[in-house]
Amino acid sequence: MGLSRREFIKRTAALTAASYVGIDLPFSNEQEAHASDADSWHKGTCRLCGSGCRLELGVKNGKAVALRGITKSRTNMGYLCMKGMLFYKLMGNNHPERLKKPLYRARKDQPFKEISWDEALDIAAKEFAKAVKQYGNDSVAYYGSGQALTEETYIFQKVMRGGLKTNNVEGNPRLCMASAVGGYITSFGADEPIGSYTNFERASCFFIIGSNTAEAHPVLFRRIMRRKLDNKDTVKVINADPRVSPTSRIADLHLQFNPGTDLALLNAMAYVIVEENLYDEDFLKNYAVFRMGKEKKQVDFAKYKSFVKDYSPEKAARICGGNITPEKIRQAARWFAKSEGTMSIWTMGINQRKRGVWANNLIHNLHILTGQLCKPGADSFSLTGQPNACGGVREGGGLCHILPAHRLVKKDKLRHEVERLWGIPEGRIPPKPGYHTVAMFEAVNQGKIKAIWINCTSPAQSLPNCDKYRKGMRREDVFMVVTDIFPTKTTELANLILPTAFIFEKTGVYGCTERRSQLTAKAVDAPGEAKPEVWIVREWALRLAKELNDPVIKKCVEPFLGKEPDYELPKAIWDEYTQKLTKGRDNDLRGATYDVLKKLPDGVQWPAPTKEWALKGGTDIKFVRGLDPLADKHAKNDLPYQFYGPAHPDKKLWIWLRPQKGPAEMPDSEYPFYLSTGRVIDHWHTASMTGRIKELMRANPYAYVEINPKDAEKLGIKPGDMVEVVSRRGRNVLPAKIYVGPCEGMVFVYWHDQAEDRMINRVTKDAFDPGSKEPEFKICACRIKKVSGPRPLKPFLVQMKA
Amino acid sequence: MPVGGFVINVDPDRIEESIKKLTSFRGVEIHGSDEKGNVIAVFESSNSHEMEEMVKEIMKIETVLSVGLTYFNAEDEVEGNANQG
Ligand code: SF4
Numbered sequence: 001m002g003l004s005r006r007e008f009i010k011r012t013a014a015l016t017a018a019s020y021v022g023i024d025l026p027f028s029n030e031q032e033a034h035a036s037d038a039d040s041w042h043k044g045t046c047r048l049c050g051s052g053c054r055l056e057l058g059v060k061n062g063k064a065v066a067l068r069g070i071t072k073s074r075t076n077m078g079y080l081c082m083k084g085m086l087f088y089k090l091m092g093n094n095h096p097e098r099l100k101k102p103l104y105r106a107r108k109d110q111p112f113k114e115i116s117w118d119e120a121l122d123i124a125a126k127e128f129a130k131a132v133k134q135y136g137n138d139s140v141a142y143y144g145s146g147q148a149l150t151e152e153t154y155i156f157q158k159v160m161r162g163g164l165k166t167n168n169v170e171g172n173p174r175l176c177m178a179s180a181v182g183g184y185i186t187s188f189g190a191d192e193p194i195g196s197y198t199n200f201e202r203a204s205c206f207f208i209i210g211s212n213t214a215e216a217h218p219v220l221f222r223r224i225m226r227r228k229l230d231n232k233d234t235v236k237v238i239n240a241d242p243r244v245s246p247t248s249r250i251a252d253l254h255l256q257f258n259p260g261t262d263l264a265l266l267n268a269m270a271y272v273i274v275e276e277n278l279y280d281e282d283f284l285k286n287y288a289v290f291r292m293g294k295e296k297k298q299v300d301f302a303k304y305k306s307f308v309k310d311y312s313p314e315k316a317a318r319i320c321g322g323n324i325t326p327e328k329i330r331q332a333a334r335w336f337a338k339s340e341g342t343m344s345i346w347t348m349g350i351n352q353r354k355r356g357v358w359a360n361n362l363i364h365n366l367h368i369l370t371g372q373l374c375k376p377g378a379d380s381f382s383l384t385g386q387p388n389a390c391g392g393v394r395e396g397g398g399l400c401h402i403l404p405a406h407r408l409v410k411k412d413k414l415r416h417e418v419e420r421l422w423g424i425p426e427g428r429i430p431p432k433p434g435y436h437t438v439a440m441f442e443a444v445n446q447g448k449i450k451a452i453w454i455n456c457t458s459p460a461q462s463l464p465n466c467d468k469y470r471k472g473m474r475r476e477d478v479f480m481v482v483t484d485i486f487p488t489k490t491t492e493l494a495n496l497i498l499p500t501a502f503i504f505e506k507t508g509v510y511g512c513t514e515r516r517s518q519l520t521a522k523a524v525d526a527p528g529e530a531k532p533e534v535w536i537v538r539e540w541a542l543r544l545a546k547e548l549n550d551p552v553i554k555k556c557v558e559p560f561l562g563k564e565p566d567y568e569l570p571k572a573i574w575d576e577y578t579q580k581l582t583k584g585r586d587n588d589l590r591g592a593t594y595d596v597l598k599k600l601p602d603g604v605q606w607p608a609p610t611k612e613w614a615l616k617g618g619t620d621i622k623f624v625r626g627l628d629p630l631a632d633k634h635a636k637n638d639l640p641y642q643f644y645g646p647a648h649p650d651k652k653l654w655i656w657l658r659p660q661k662g663p664a665e666m667p668d669s670e671y672p673f674y675l676s677t678g679r680v681i682d683h684w685h686t687a688s689m690t691g692r693i694k695e696l697m698r699a700n701p702y703a704y705v706e707i708n709p710k711d712a713e714k715l716g717i718k719p720g721d722m723v724e725v726v727s728r729r730g731r732n733v734l735p736a737k738i739y740v741g742p743c744e745g746m747v748f749v750y751w752h753d754q755a756e757d758r759m760i761n762r763v764t765k766d767a768f769d770p771g772s773k774e775p776e777f778k779i780c781a782c783r784i785k786k787v788s789g790p791r792p793l794k795p796f797l798v799q800m801k802a
Numbered sequence: 803m804p805v806g807g808f809v810i811n812v813d814p815d816r817i818e819e820s821i822k823k824l825t826s827f828r829g830v831e832i833h834g835s836d837e838k839g840n841v842i843a844v845f846e847s848s849n850s851h852e853m854e855e856m857v858k859e860i861m862k863i864e865t866v867l868s869v870g871l872t873y874f875n876a877e878d879e880v881e882g883n884a885n886q887g
Contacts, residue, residue, distance in 0.1 A: 006803070009875050013807030013844045014833040016873035020809050021840040025833055037875055058875070066875040079809070079870040082854060089850075222811075222868050229814065229867065230838065695854040 009037055016068055020078050038066050043601070044520030045510045046084040047147070047503040048684045050384030051075060051217050052512025053084050054602050057504055057523050064088040064504065064524055072601035074617070075197060075512060081218040083684060086693045090485070091504055092524040097692060098485055099499035099800070100528025107476055108493060111801060117529065121536070123496055124453075125543035127479040131450035132164060132548060137430075141168035141440055141449050144398050145456035146176070146389030149508030150517070151573040152533040153392040154404060155557070156455065159541045161397075162424045163553035167409055167434035168449070171398045172457045173389040174437040175464075178772035179351040180382040181394060183360020186771075187368070187380075187654055190586050190645025191394060191406055194622045195343075195379035196514040196605065200224055202377035205339035206237045207332070209262065209363065210349020210778075214246035215681040217347075217383055224345075225250050236335045240265065241349060242322065243676065243706075243742045253335075255328055256743050257320035259674045259779045263355060264660040265329065266362035268316030271308045272333035273369050279337070280371030286639055288368050289650065292657035299657065307657045319660060322743050337370040341377020347385060348678065352777040356769045358658040368653045374624050374641050384513040386685075391511015395587050396577065400434035404577060405585035406646060409433045421580045424552050436773040437463070438766055445472030451479040455533065456500070458686045460489035461759060462751075464775045465729045465766035483533060487800040488688045489754055499530040506532035507570045509597065515619070517592050518603030522566045534573060535565035582606075586630065586646055592618070663779035664767030667745065671727060671781035673711075674746040677760050678778075687752035691797045701795035703753035703760065704737040705784065711745065712738045720790035725749065727782045730762035735793065736786075747784055751777075755796035804853055806845045807873035813865040814839035820865040827856060839867075850876055 011027060018025045038058030046053040054073035058066030067088060069078030089095060102120035103112035115123075131139045142160045144153055148171075157169045184191045200223040213221040228235050228250050239251035242259045257265050273279050290304045291297060313326035336342050344367065350359045364380050372378040384390050397404035407414035415429050435443050441463060443449045463469045473480060473493040482494040491497050505526040511517045526532075538557045545553035559576055563569035571594050578589040591614030592604040605618035607630045613619075623641050625631045634644035636651060643651050667674055679685075682696040690696045705723050707715075717723055717736050725732045725747065734749060734757075742748045749760040756762075765780035812820035817839055824830055824843060829852075833842040847853040857869050 006805075009805050010831070010844050010846065013805050013873045013875065014831075014842055015807075017807035017809050017844070018834060018842045020870075020872050021836065021838075021842070023834045023836055023840065023842055025842070066873075068873045069871070071872075078872055080872070080874075082857060082871065085806070085871045085874050086850065086854075218868075219870075222870055225811070225868060229811070695851045698851060699854060699858065 012037055020071055042504065042521065042523035043070065044504055044523070045387060045518045046080065047087050047387060048083045048689070049217060050386050050389060050513050051220050052387065052510065052514070052516060052518060053080055053219050054518060055080055055084060057088060059523055062524060064091045064094065070601050074602050075514070075516065076219045079219050079222055082682070083690060083696065084219070086695060087689065089693050090689055091502055093527050095692060097487070097799070098527045098530065099487065099497060100530060101499060102529070103497040105495055108474060108495065112497065117531070120496060120498060121539050121543055124481050124540050125547050128164070128451045129544060129547035131479070135450050137165040138168060138434070139448065139450040140164055140166060141435065141452045142170070143437070143440065143452060143454045143457065143459060144169070144171035144393065146171060146173040146386030146393050148388060148392055148456045148533065149506070149570065150388060150392040150396045150511060150577065151508045151570040152455070152537070153396040153398040154577045155534055155537045155560070155573050157397045158422065158556050159537055159553065161403070161429045162419070162422050163541055163544065163550070163556045165428060165430060167400050167430055167432065168440065169398060169434060170400050170437050170440050171393045172459070172462060173386065173393040174399060174774060175462060175777070176348060176385045177351055177382065177389055177394070178399070178774040179353065179356025179360055179769055182357035182772040183364060183382070185647045186357065187361050187364035187656065188645055189643055189648025189651070190622070192390060192515050193379060193381045193513070194373060195381060196620050197223065198620055199341065199343050199377050199379045199381070200227055203227065203341045203343035204235050204377060205335050205342040206235070207240070207336055207342060207344040208237065208247060209240040209344065209346050211345055211347040211383060212245040212247050212678060213345060213383065214249070216385070216679050218681060220383070221247065236339065238332050238335060242746055243748055244740060253328060253332060255324055255332060256322040257324050258322050258743060259676060259746055260353070260663040261320040261660065262350070262359055263362055263658060264311060264316045264319040265324065266359070266366065267308055267311035267660065268313050268329045269333040269336065270362070270365055270369060271311045272313060272330050273337050273366065274305055274308055276334070278334065279369045283371030284369070287641060287643060288653045288655055290655045290657065304655060304657060336366060336372070341375060342367070342370070342372040343377060343379045343381055345381050345383055347383045349778055351382070351774055353779065354664045354767055354769055354776045355661045356774050357771040358656070358661065361656040361658050365655050368655050374621060387512065388510040390513060390515070391509060391517055395511060400436055403429070404581040405587055418581070422556065424555055428552060438768055438773065438775060441469040441472060444475070444478055445469065447475060447477055449478065453481045453483070454490055455483045458488040458490040458688060460493055461686045461754060461761060463766070464761055464764040464777055466759070466761040467730055468766065483536065484688070485530070486688045486692060487798045488686060489798055492798055498536060499528065500536070501526035501530050501532045505530070507567045509574060515587070515605045516603045517589060517597065517606070519594060519597035521598070532565050532570070534569050538569070586644070588630070664776055665765050665779070665781045667781045671783045672745070673782050673784055675725065675727065675763060675780050675782040676742065676746060676748050676778050677751045677764060678748065679752070680750050683750070683752040685752065687754060687797070691752070691754070691795070697795055702755065702793050703734055703750050703758045705734040706737045706739045706741045706748040707784070708742050708744045708746070709738050709740060712736065715784065715786065717786045721786050722788045722791050724785050724787050725763055725782050727763045727765070727780055729765065732760055732763055733757045733787060735790065747782065753796070754798055804847060804850050804874065804876040806853055806871055808843045808845060809870045809872060810841040810843050810860065811867045811870070812839045812841055813867065816865045820863065823863050824860065827860065829856065
């Protein structure tokens with residue numbers, strides 16, 4: 001007799017789990033004559049976080065009903081976290097709050113009315129054309145997202161630059177990884193990490209700084225944890241952070257420094273490496289030079305040595321405060337330098353800083369000094385927060401100063417190359433970069449931007465000091481289009497809301513942290529009239545061409561005319577981008593066609609210039625001859641590593657002399673606390689998605705302020721008390737969580753909550769890094785005060801008013 | 803009634819003790835383990851909220867280091883439209 005269907009599903013669950021770790025179970029399901037657990041399975045990528053976990057969606061009767069990880073995927077080996085397990089609840093008709101119809105209002109103080117797509121696209125085209133005619137091309141802007149598919153970012157920026165003749169193309173990756181981009185380019189001459197996740201299984205020392213990997217990248221953390229547990233005595237984990245987090249659990253050494261003193265700590269580690277002769281002399285001789293200042297002046301090793309002399313562990317320990325002792329710094333430096341392979345990992349704690357690029361440089365310095373690069377387990381690896389910040393925005397040309405495939409706007413040759421590849425007249429793309437994110441919303445405030453398109457992101461909540469920028473977005477003379485799947489703090493300020501398809505409801509590519517492009521094809525229908533963005537942009541561009549009587553705008557979308565929007569259209573866009581634009585560039589993706597991507601369980605890591613190379617998975621480690629086809633192609637000598645990155649004409653790695661610099665705003669007598677912000681495991685960014693999954697919302701229904709027990713005692717604050725957090729910019733009132741997380745003198749608030757009283761970006765500061773223009777979300781000054789005892793609180797999400 | 807397949811990582815020095823604790827949860831079946839501390843578990847709950855709660859509770863066990871989901875089936879929940887926000 002066969003099994004019941006329920007038993008069958010339970011066995012499937014057990015067998016799937018067991019297959020991950022190679023455990024044999026005493027039963028199999030092969031003999032069972034049951035209908036399988038789904039009608040069909042569809043490969044794709046998780047919609048949340050930058051890990052890029054691969055999974056298969058089980059569809060039954062047209063509905064998403066089951067999920068399983070893909071064990072052969074080199075990103076996640078099949079594992080998923082709870083967010084990855086539950087996001088199917090937002091798909092198709094599974095969620096009642098999905099946006100399903102275009103909505104419009106002429107004035108922002110009016111209610112929205114449902115309109116047809118024809119009307120909506122006409123309005124969007126007319127308003128953008130009107131702004132261009134009256135105020136010039138730079139009066140319009142696009143603000144996109146590291147969650148948009150690569151095809152979407154690519155076509156948006158093509159129409160903006162080639163069609164509307166403006167470089168006002170930005171996106172939220174400016175808020176999260178611009179400093180990492182700046183760091184990679186200035187240190188290694190090329191953007192994005194050298195190695196891959198495979199180093200998690202090969203590293204002997206992990207240096208985790210400014211990253212709560214356990215909560216922000218749980219599935220990657222699992223790999224680090226496994227490596228540590230399987231090699232308890234030989235693998236060392238150093239965690240450096242002003243806050244103790246779940247990531248610290250596996251650390252052998254926790255370095256808790258005061259916010260903003262990280263540059264001193266990193267320079268002090270370099271001091272120890274130099275003082276104790278732990279550097280790799282051959283590596284330095286063959287591959288590195290030392291540089292300083294704006295002019296990038298080259299200096300010698302002696303000069304560098306005298307520079308780090310100023311950061312003795314004793315002095316740095318005094319600057320860093322917290323639990324830092326000179327001995328801890330020495331220990332960390334020794335483990336770092338002496339291990340067989342050291343892997344550094346960081347995210348926003350390093351990037352979202354006034355000197356984020358410098359902090360990135362100083363981590364890279366340690367790797368260059370010790371030769372901890374390009375060999376197994378050795379890597380300087382920035383983790384990405386969003387699923388397609390790397391693939392779509394960094395590579396696809398989604399920021400104001402970059403064109404597709406790592407080309408700088410300001411380089412005439414590269415700009416003209418793009419114009420030629422697009423078949424549009426030379427000079428069509430302006431030579432000047434557009435507004436970076438903070439400048440863009442400042443321009444909105446000043447009424448310089450008259451029409452803005454915001455796609456798949458919610459700046460009204462995610463910009464630092466957001467009240468200041470919401471004022472501009474509220475202006476009646478600024479026309480705002482928002483494309484999204486749910487109502488957000490930003491749709492509240494829009495004139496036109498266009499409902500879009502979600503992942504698995506459309507087709508396209510995400511490129512995750514490790515240079516890996518992965519395809520997700522459509523598996524279920526989008527709800528109501530929601531449409532894929534690529535269709536929206538194409539149709540809008542055709543109307544714009546008419547309104548402005550400009551055939552070049554039409555030319556930008558001509559290769560895509562007549563294509564069916566669910567698969568053929570994104571495929572044609574991907575083909576143009578990869579075959580034409582990435583050809584010969586360092587992110588050469590010509591081998592990664594849709595057909596190749598479909599064949600692989602995970603995807604392809606660039607460089608992947610040919611199909612043969614792509615079918616092997618692409619390039620695991622860049623710059624190594626024999627492992628990276630471009631290292632062979634560009635080889636200048638017989639050395640095993642070839643640093644051919646486009647930004648360093650000398651083809652060397654650059655060690656930078658960068659001094660300690662504090663944050664833009666330091667605590668003082670009026671605002672005596674540091675305020676830092678971050679995430680919890682259950683939510684993601686502005687919670688417009690995770691907040692709508694009731695399991696995740698119930699687990700974390702509202703934000704709180706974490707206060708160190710010693711500070712709480714001094715101020716008479718008890719768990720659950722309502723506490724006001726006030727800065728020079730704004731105020732929140734949040735329940736207190738008394739917790740040995742933040743160091744003394746620092747409070748921490750997570751930034752997902754949409755309730756006005758608990759939206760922490762009303763309090764944060766909009767100072768930004770002068771190099772990367774990334775804002776300093778991680779540090780500002782605040783004061784805290786108990787305002788009442790515990791109060792009952794309700795979760796809050798923006799709803800669409802009927 | 804969702805069903806989830808999990809690999810639970812427990813402290814390799816305290817496997818027996820961890821499995822004992824895990825089996826005391828209602829709706830948790832243990833199907834196997836190895837010397838590295840990988841434990842194969844199937845969770846069954848009346849809805850996916852309860853499943854999330856189970857994961858949270860299990861994470862609280864001192865010897866449990868991580869709970870990794872590998873398979874999830876919620877067909878009757880989706881059919882029954884259990885996703886009201
Ligand atoms: S770790 Fe990130 S990509 Fe992986 S399942 Fe969780 S949210 Fe998705």
